[in-house]
Amino acid sequence: MKYNPSKIEKKWQKHWEKIKINSAKDEVKGKKNFMLLVEFPYSSGNLHVGHWYTYSLSDILARYLRMTGKNVSYPIGFDAFGLPAENAAIKNNLHPSDWTKKNISYMKEQLKRIGATFDWNREVQTINPQYYKWNQWIFLKMYENGLVYRDKTKANWCPKDKTVLANEQVVNGCCERCGERVEQRNIEQWMMKITKFADELFEGVNQLDWPRPAKIAQRNWIGKSDGFLINFSVENINDKIEVFTTRADTIFGATYLVLSPEHPMVEKITSDGRRQAIKKYIQEAKRKTDLERQQEINNKTGIFTGSYAINPANRKKIPIWIADYVLSSYGTGAIMAVPAHDQRDWDFAKKFGLEIIPVIQPKDEELPRNKPFLGEGQLINSGSFSGLENKIAMEKISLFISGKKSTDYRLRDWIISRQRYWGTPIPMIFCSKCGWLPEKEKNLPIKLPDLKNYLPTDEGKSPLDRAENWKNIKCPNCNEPAERETDTMDTFVDSSWYFLRYADPKNKNKFADNKKIKKWMPIPLYVGGSEHNTMHLIYSRFIIKALNYMGYLDFDEPFLARRAHGMILGPDNQKMSKSKGNVIDPDEEVKKSGADSIRMYFGFIGPFSQGGSWNPQGLNGISRFLNRIWNFYQEQIQEGQKPISKKDEEEIKKSLHLSIKKIGEDIENLEFNTAISSLMECLNSWQKVEGKFKKIDLENFLRILSPLAPHMAEELWQAMGNKKSIHLEKWPKYSEKIISRKNFDLVIQVNGKVRSKSPTPIGISEDEAKKLAFEDGKIKKLISDKKIKKIIFIKDKLINIVVG
RNA sequence: GCCGGGGUGGCGGAAUUGGUAGACGCGCACGACUCAAAAUCGUGUGAAGCAAUUCAUGCGGGUUCGAUUCCCGCCCCCGGCACCA
Numbered sequence: 001m002k003y004n005p006s007k008i009e010k011k012w013q014k015h016w017e018k019i020k021i022n023s024a025k026d027e028v029k030g031k032k033n034f035m036l037l038v039e040f041p042y043s044s045g046n047l048h049v050g051h052w053y054t055y056s057l058s059d060i061l062a063r064y065l066r067m068t069g070k071n072v073s074y075p076i077g078f079d080a081f082g083l084p085a086e087n088a089a090i091k092n093n094l095h096p097s098d099w100t101k102k103n104i105s106y107m108k109e110q111l112k113r114i115g116a117t118f119d120w121n122r123e124v125q126t127i128n129p130q131y132y133k134w135n136q137w138i139f140l141k142m143y144e145n146g147l148v149y150r151d152k153t154k155a156n157w158c159p160k161d162k163t164v165l166a167n168e169q170v171v172n173g174c175c176e177r178c179g180e181r182v183e184q185r186n187i188e189q190w191m192m193k194i195t196k197f198a199d200e201l202f203e204g205v206n207q208l209d210w211p212r213p214a215k216i217a218q219r220n221w222i223g224k225s226d227g228f229l230i231n232f233s234v235e236n237i238n239d240k241i242e243v244f245t246t247r248a249d250t251i252f253g254a255t256y257l258v259l260s261p262e263h264p265m266v267e268k269i270t271s272d273g274r275r276q277a278i279k280k281y282i283q284e285a286k287r288k289t290d291l292e293r294q295q296e297i298n299n300k301t302g303i304f305t306g307s308y309a310i311n312p313a314n315r316k317k318i319p320i321w322i323a324d325y326v327l328s329s330y331g332t333g334a335i336m337a338v339p340a341h342d343q344r345d346w347d348f349a350k351k352f353g354l355e356i357i358p359v360i361q362p363k364d365e366e367l368p369r370n371k372p373f374l375g376e377g378q379l380i381n382s383g384s385f386s387g388l389e390n391k392i393a394m395e396k397i398s399l400f401i402s403g404k405k406s407t408d409y410r411l412r413d414w415i416i417s418r419q420r421y422w423g424t425p426i427p428m429i430f431c432s433k434c435g436w437l438p439e440k441e442k443n444l445p446i447k448l449p450d451l452k453n454y455l456p457t458d459e460g461k462s463p464l465d466r467a468e469n470w471k472n473i474k475c476p477n478c479n480e481p482a483e484r485e486t487d488t489m490d491t492f493v494d495s496s497w498y499f500l501r502y503a504d505p506k507n508k509n510k511f512a513d514n515k516k517i518k519k520w521m522p523i524p525l526y527v528g529g530s531e532h533n534t535m536h537l538i539y540s541r542f543i544i545k546a547l548n549y550m551g552y553l554d555f556d557e558p559f560l561a562r563r564a565h566g567m568i569l570g571p572d573n574q575k576m577s578k579s580k581g582n583v584i585d586p587d588e589e590v591k592k593s594g595a596d597s598i599r600m601y602f603g604f605i606g607p608f609s610q611g612g613s614w615n616p617q618g619l620n621g622i623s624r625f626l627n628r629i630w631n632f633y634q635e636q637i638q639e640g641q642k643p644i645s646k647k648d649e650e651e652i653k654k655s656l657h658l659s660i661k662k663i664g665e666d667i668e669n670l671e672f673n674t675a676i677s678s679l680m681e682c683l684n685s686w687q688k689v690e691g692k693f694k695k696i697d698l699e700n701f702l703r704i705l706s707p708l709a710p711h712m713a714e715e716l717w718q719a720m721g722n723k724k725s726i727h728l729e730k731w732p733k734y735s736e737k738i739i740s741r742k743n744f745d746l747v748i749q750v751n752g753k754v755r756s757k758s759p760t761p762i763g764i765s766e767d768e769a770k771k772l773a774f775e776d777g778k779i780k781k782l783i784s785d786k787k788i789k790k791i792i793f794i795k796d797k798l799i800n801i802v803v804g
Numbered sequence: 805g806c807c808g809g810g811g812u813g814g815c816g817g818a819a820u821u822g823g824u825a826g827a828c829g830c831g832c833a834c835g836a837c838u839c840a841a842a843a844u845c846g847u848g849u850g851a852a853g854c855a856a857u858u859c860a861u862g863c864g865g866g867u868u869c870g871a872u873u874c875c876c877g878c879c880c881c882c883g884g885c886a887c888c889a
Contacts, residue, residue, distance in 0.1 A: 677828035
């Protein structure tokens, strides 16, 4: 019989579903629970090659973990709300609901075709009211606990998508999704207080088993800085300006202060003659977008207020300026400028002719003339502190000027309001008498009304504003007419806790039952892309910390371990895109080569964390390998082959057991490429032997093949006469004794260069090794007329003769 | 600019408590089978050289008996961040 994947794969997929190898009970006696989490797909379209890559390789791990005796759940769901899905629907002229549902049902088919053992009983869809009810519930609880608030802030407004974007969603001053230039608008928004957890989010990273780049990205995004708050009194005005600085050591070099245009003291310290000009400057600054500000990095603008402050370190009178390179949202919105030791202050001082006083002398070099000195050194021009190392002087100086220790973060609160249709309604009510009121918990879910006209509005109002019947209600407090909030939630809210729901997806009374959460959470391993290093991962960590803070969870980090997958590029080594015409259609490929080939090919392409480019010839090689396995088993299953010798038998066992060890270790480490090459080595050595193999060896080979090529393994397994599925089998144990080497090639080096090798039994002594080396013809010639200086012997590896 | 990841044959990639560089696969070449081709199987395959041997892990130094692996100084590619005081 010939290997025909299309004939066998569907059959087994149905069978597995029937016998439920993929659905995990909440508890199995004697087995440890393990929820293998992989990022759920976003339903703006169908699955592309990248999804197939991630899902099929994670499935290899899921199947392997089951075989090692764990109670594994490998759940999946669909992230279906949000702006990109809505935009795609509009483009395709379909209602977002119809569009996403259509995508979901197609994606489900695709997911089954890979042969992935997803735990369908736990499926989660974020557009299900029974799901987003808990978005609303979490929102209300956070509101009650002061973690959600409403504020009028300068928000990023995308004029094309007609909605506010979170800071994280703005890329180079443009909308991350559509590329349109983002404007600044002052809008009242619902905000989540992620900054409350800034320090926990920062410190919590340390204990996580995450890829280094992901950890660093988190820390950078949070941007923790330790520094001091220092007061500068203002001349002739009975008031002070507080600045935040991380460089208290340089305060003797502070030659001016700068306030952000939004600073509350601006009005008070503006001298009468300058009022007009300053007003104009502030207005202009407000109009600027982030992009324009960024373009000014090397050409700073600013204006003198006419007032002076007193430097508390040396009592010197220094001018106070206003400039928009100082951000109102960071620190105190005011800085002390030390142009001699800060690039930005240097640029500003040079442009406006302000004084530059160096206060740090570099150790072994001259102070640079045309740029600030940013390194460490000895203090100069610093009163009684001169001569100290600048780092050591920090604390002392801050004490002297009575600075207060303070820590600041780059992280900003999370704006979650979106003026778009396709999202979770925010469960708040506005009454002109009573103000903002939360919706009652018993009324949840507040369902998203079915709107015919769901297109965004131009004036920045949510389309839900048109749902008059839905919007207009009675105030729950005074019973007078009131209105619902018509904004919807950022879709990142949906995806920041979805994994909790996997523990108990149908629960009507809670986002998930406590006991069930305890059984599955926190997530031991989360597989996903590095594009989520900041947003998704930080939001999820935040929501979990918030639920923990409010007493709903007893852990505060959702993902103990995280592994990132690489990207699959087109055959031309470029990112796949329709415009480049290098897109590989995974469905076509499965049809042609079968799911097993595709899975194995993805595994073989390179390290999981690296990805690689699609190469049709490489896929061919894998199909060829699977064919070789198939044909080998067809021969073995046939009767009438002669028995094999004892020596051959040993070799067969040895290569098998080496593979059992190697493949197990490699799959655990997500190193599928080397796992597969080890399987190839095993078959290569097997095919050198002729005759009838032992049943146990043939079966063990299929067992270790089964996570990688599940359909073929099952087919051959059953063809050998087994009735129970191979995917209920245990991972075979290898024997140390069988894989241990008895002989090895002793490497003989002269001056560190390999000159000869000699087959040698394991464990020989240095003296024996020396003897072997000196008797070696090649070595004799090389060292005959030279003096031996030294001999280095590495047990069971090499001997190195150093001659002069 | 700052932060991160990477650079090994014609290609994807193996190998690190410093110890045989190039496992495994692709491609290529030759051979077998075939009327022929495809498929399959076998042999070879880093470069130079008839050979002994020499050179070779981005470049230049260093440490070491020995460096893809450690240290110093550069170059290039990819990704992220970007006035955060």
